[in-house]
Amino acid sequence: MDKAAVTEKKISSKFIYFFGSFGGILFGYDIGVMTGALPFLQIDWGLQNQAGIVGWITSSVMLGAIFGGAIAGQLSDKLGRRKMILISAIIFALGSLLSGISPNNQGEYYLIAVRVFLGLAVGAASALVPAYMSEMAPAKARGSLSGLNQTMIVSGMLLSYIIDFLLKDLPENWAWRLMLGLAAVPAIILFFGVYKLPESPRFLVKSGREDDARKVLSYIRQNENEINTELDQIKKTANEEKSVSKATSWATVFSGKYRYLAIAGIGVAAFQQFQGANAIFYYIPLIVEKATGKAASSALMWPIIQGAILVIGSLVYIAIAEKFNRRTLLIMGGTVMGLSFLLPTVINMLMPNASPMMIVIFLSIYVAAYSFTWAPLTWVLVGEVFPLAIRGRASGAASSANWIGSFAVGLLFPIMTAHMPQDAVFAIFGVICLLGVWFILKAVPETKGRSLEEIEEQGTRNK
Numbered sequence: 070m071d072k073a074a075v076t077e078k079k080i081s082s083k084f085i086y087f088f089g090s091f092g093g094i095l096f097g098y099d100i101g102v103m104t105g106a107l108p109f110l111q112i113d114w115g116l117q118n119q120a121g122i123v124g125w126i127t128s129s130v131m132l133g134a135i136f137g138g139a140i141a142g143q144l145s146d147k148l149g150r151r152k153m154i155l156i157s158a159i160i161f162a163l164g165s166l167l168s169g170i171s172p173n174n175q176g177e178y179y180l181i182a183v184r185v186f187l188g189l190a191v192g193a194a195s196a197l198v199p200a201y202m203s204e205m206a207p208a209k210a211r212g213s214l215s216g217l218n219q220t221m222i223v224s225g226m227l228l229s230y231i232i233d234f235l236l237k238d239l240p241e242n243w244a245w246r247l248m249l250g251l252a253a254v255p256a257i258i259l260f261f262g263v264y265k266l267p268e269s270p271r272f273l274v275k276s277g278r279e280d281d282a283r284k285v286l287s288y289i290r291q292n293e294n295e296i297n298t299e300l301d302q303i304k305k306t307a308n309e310e311k312s313v314s315k316a317t318s319w320a321t322v323f324s325g326k327y328r329y330l331a332i333a334g335i336g337v338a339a340f341q342q343f344q345g346a347n348a349i350f351y352y353i354p355l356i357v358e359k360a361t362g363k364a365a366s367s368a369l370m371w372p373i374i375q376g377a378i379l380v381i382g383s384l385v386y387i388a389i390a391e392k393f394n395r396r397t398l399l400i401m402g403g404t405v406m407g408l409s410f411l412l413p414t415v416i417n418m419l420m421p422n423a424s425p426m427m428i429v430i431f432l433s434i435y436v437a438a439y440s441f442t443w444a445p446l447t448w449v450l451v452g453e454v455f456p457l458a459i460r461g462r463a464s465g466a467a468s469s470a471n472w473i474g475s476f477a478v479g480l481l482f483p484i485m486t487a488h489m490p491q492d493a494v495f496a497i498f499g500v501i502c503l504l505g506v507w508f509i510l511k512a513v514p515e516t517k518g519r520s521l522e523e524i525e526e527q528g529t530r531n532k
Contacts, residue, residue, distance in 0.1 A: 085289060088262035089201050090217040092154055092194035094255045095161050096134075097225020099191055100350055102252060103127050104372045105233020106245035108354055113241040114177060120483040122177050127351050128479030129181040133188020134195065134472035141193030142200075142465020149268045149276075150201040153193060155260060160190035162256035169250025173242075188472075190256075195448075196468035200460060203452030204269040205289055207299075219445030220383040225255065226350065227376030234369045271457060274303045306457050322459045322466065330524070331463050333513045334454040337399075338467035340505035341447040342474025344406060345498030346439050348482040349375060349432050355483070356432070359491055360425040371429070375436050382440020395446055395517050396509055402442020403506040409435035410499030413492045428492055443505075447471070453516040454524060 107127065111117050116126075137157075145153045164187025171180045198218050232251060236244045273282035282303070286296045322331050349356070353375055357368040389398075413428045455463040485494045516524050 081288075085205060085266055086202070086217060088259070088266055089205055090198060090221045091255075091259050091262055092157070092198040093218045093221030094225040094228070095158070095194050095252070095259060096191040097222035098229045098252050098255055099130055099161075099165075099187065099225075100222070100347065101226035101229035101372065101376065102233065102248050103130075104351055104353060105230060105237070105369050106248040107352075108369075109237075109241040109245040109248075113245065114173070116177070120487045124480040124483045125181050126177060126184070127483075128476045129184040130188040130191055131472045131476035131479055133185035134192030135188075135469045135476060137189035137192025138196040138468025138472060139192075139465040140189070142196045142461045142463075142468065145197055145200065145272075145465075146275075146461035149272050150197050150204070151263060151266055151268045154197050154201070154263050157190040157193040157197065158256045158260035158263065161187060161194075162253040162260070164188075164190060165252035165256060166250055168252075169246045171246070192468055192472055195471065196465045199448040199452035200464045201269055203449075204271045207290065207295075217387070218448050220380070220387065223376065223379035223383050223440065223444070227373070227380050228255075230369070230372040230376045234373060237369050270300075271303050271307075274300070274307050275457065279304070303457075319462065322463050327456060327459050327463075329512075330454050330456065330514070331459065331466075334451050334463060335467045335470050336508055336512060337447050337450050337505075339470040339474050340501070340508060341443050342471050342478060343498075344403075344439075344443065344502045344505055345410065345478055345482075345495065346436075346444070347475050347478050348494075348498065349436060351479050352482060353432075356486075356491065357429060359486065360428055375433065378433060378436045379440045379444070382437060383445060386441035386445045389441070390445075390449075391517070393517075394515050395450060396513060396515050398442045399446055399509045399513070400506050402438045402446075403502050403509065405438035406435050406443070407499045407502030407506070409438065410495040410502060414496040414499075417492055428495065432495075450513070450516060453519075454514070456524075 103126070107123065110126070111123065116122055141153050141157065164183055167183045168180060168187065171183070202218055229248070229252075233248050236247055239247070267285040267288065268281070270282040270285045273279070273285065279300070283296060283300060286299060290296045290299065321327065350372075353371050354368040357363070357371050361368075409431045413431050416423050416427065451464060451467045455467075482494065514524070
């Protein structure tokens, strides 16, 4: 029996929600750390004119994450969300330390391989944390509590930017190694925090452990009536899913009953990355260098500015999460993001002598809009929209789609900017942002304030 699930009521709900979302720190740190490490790595290994290698080193984590998300999603349905998060923390710590000791002789290939391994844990966390948080949070607070995941991600990014800035005066070969290796610290913290967490009540019910599920709900629900109501809903849904003959197959995910909701969740996850946000987060020092001609290693304050905007935006989201519909925020944010990418191209056409820093200002506007709309809401929707029968696989597929977009952006952006103007590259992302708005209007249901079971019923009506 899972010791954490049957411990007497000694775990506070705040502790559960904090460490339940702490996995976001891990991949937030790794998303951000290469931003500062890359300029020093390029100098140390002489990679300034090798856009392909730079793209592979940066994006290799996302390549591993593509598979990590899918594998973790399937295994979490068998082993539980909590155990898979623990395994992810161990892999993350090992991968971070191995990155920091990369050899100088053909080290780029070693570092790419290690970062693919590290990406397995990053992808797993991105799939498991939203699923765990949505299954723990009550419907009325699910948006803001799931938004903690985004706050953790951007806090991890900001932490990495600050660490990069503090280490920038070290010799190049020490600076980037310490930046990458220190990612093991939050992984160790996550392991010991999650070790004390209970398993998801929905997973416990699905595994036939109703008494354990009731005990977990007693930690996080206010009264016995609320516990009984939710437990009855979970049991009803779990019993219905047992009658689905292929409940664990990929065919079920895209069957008529679930297709509408599967496309909505996976589509939003894919659009979030193909819209180009990570081009800014991975390469902002190089973007500033290309715009101004100043060395990227001297532009490490810009990532901190972007990180601060992201953290503030995530807190704004938590404050407004239950006051606006999910779709409203996504449509508004996507429109502003698209225009922020497209306007620099228009201005440069009309005013060829405009300041090259204009594009950086518009990128900051993009980050501000992204920070309290698409950034947190993608993972809120992924946690809310999938029915129990397909949640593990579908969450994994959404995570993988998200990381495919992140991988493509991380790999191709330096190559694209080496062959075409930066504003033209961002204009392409602007069009994708507007396509994302169209997708929300056409294919995504409203999930705010609805129980997971009510959302599933809506999917059945729209099949």
